[in-house]
Amino acid sequence: GENVEQHPSTLSVQEGDSAVIKCTYSDSASNYFPWYKQELGKGPQLIIDIRSNVGEKKDQRIAVTLNKTAKHFSLHITETQPEDSAVYFCAASKGTYKYIFGTGTRLKVLA
């Protein structure tokens, strides 16, 4: 069935360094790839998304890249700050309301 693998499960970086989280999806029909950030005790919140007709998208310190051939997409956070510490989820959708989520990455930014 449809599957999204996410790595790593935990990631620690020094403040100011970059962080990269990678996801691989199984269904080649997937065409929408959002990234969510979940802070402790809160619901996930969309931080960036990309559609299959685009290879890269950037929003200030956050960027997402998509490789359709390899069926993987990545989240890049530059100049990390303590407030970036959270759990990040990737997801994939075939243009329907049904998302398949990755298992999450706990990012710790060390001051």
Added chain:
Amino acid sequence: NAGVTQTPKFQVLKTGQSMTLQCAQDMNHEYMSWYRQDPGMGLRLIHYSVGAGITDQGEVPNGYNVSRSTTEDFPLRLLSAAPSQTSVYFCASSYSQAGEAFFGQGTRLTVV
């Protein structure tokens, strides 16, 4: 604008009890869904609705019922709670297919 509101925030049930988790949104979104979040397993879709009167099963529907009588509300019913249903439950809504999903704050449910 409250967004997506879930109640209660915390609940402890005994095995076999039933209860309803409430979800309401004030954004006039057609699409609503319920997920459960378990350690190491991400978010898994339980049920979803594409509009009032229309619901469908997600990935893990067993043991749960939903209904959608209005655009605003999408309650999740546990028919006979089991320890395996101990989880954090999130309700989400979206204005379109394959668009941003807005999540509630979650309900932490413990079944003993």
